[in-house]
Amino acid sequence: GDSVTQMEGPVTLSEEAFLTINCTYTATGYPSLFWYVQYPGEGLQLLLKATKADDKGSNKGFEATYRKETTSFHLEKGSVQVSDSAVYFCALQAHEVSGSRLTFGEGTQLTVNP
C-alpha cells in the first residue's frame, strides 16, 4: 500500500540556519504530494503542495520539489525563524483511491532557537 517515510526527528536548529526535512514515498500511480504544518495547539495547515513530477511547491520561504525518479519530496528553507518551530508532516494523495484520502508520514518536530 501507499506509505510515506520522513526523516527521524526531532530537529533543533539555530535561527537563520538551513533546514532540510527528508520525505520519501511509496505509491502506485502518480500521487499528489503535500507538506502540512502543525503549530503548537493548532490544527494541521497546508504548507505547500505539488501535483506532478518536477513541480516545485513553495510558501513562506519553504520549498519542495516532486522528484519521481527518487520518489522524494524533501522540504527546505534557507533561513529558519523561531516562528517556524512546529511539527511538519509529509503526505501523499492517491487520486480517487479511498476518496483521495491523505497518507501521512510520522511527522518531524522542528525547534528553532534564537
Next chain:
Amino acid sequence: DTGVSQDPRHKITKRGQNVTFRCDPISEHNRLYWYRQTLGQGPEFLTYFQNEAQLEKSRLLSDRFSAERPKGSFSTLEIQRTEQGDSAMYLCASSLAGLAGYEQYFGPGTRLTVT
C-alpha cells in the same frame, strides 16, 4: 469563521462509556474525512463521506466506531464502549471532490482521553 470546526475540543471519559464527536465542514465542501492521530504519529485515515454517503471505512475502524453525515452537512463520530487504546486526537477534514491535489482543510481536532 468559515473553517472546519469540531466539538468538543477535549473529552475525558471512563472506559466503557460511549462518546460522540461532531464536525462541521466548510459549507460548500462535499467530501468529509475522519482521521485519528496518536501521540508522535501522523494522522491515519478512518473514513470518508461524499455528501451523505459513507464510501469507505479503514480497517482501523472497529465495529465500536460509527460515523454519520445526515443531509451531507455536519458529521458525527461515535465510539461505543470506549477502550484506553481509543485515546487519541480525532481530526476532521473537508474538501471538494474530484480534483487532483485538492486541499483538505482540517479542523482543530477533538482530543479524547479514556481513563
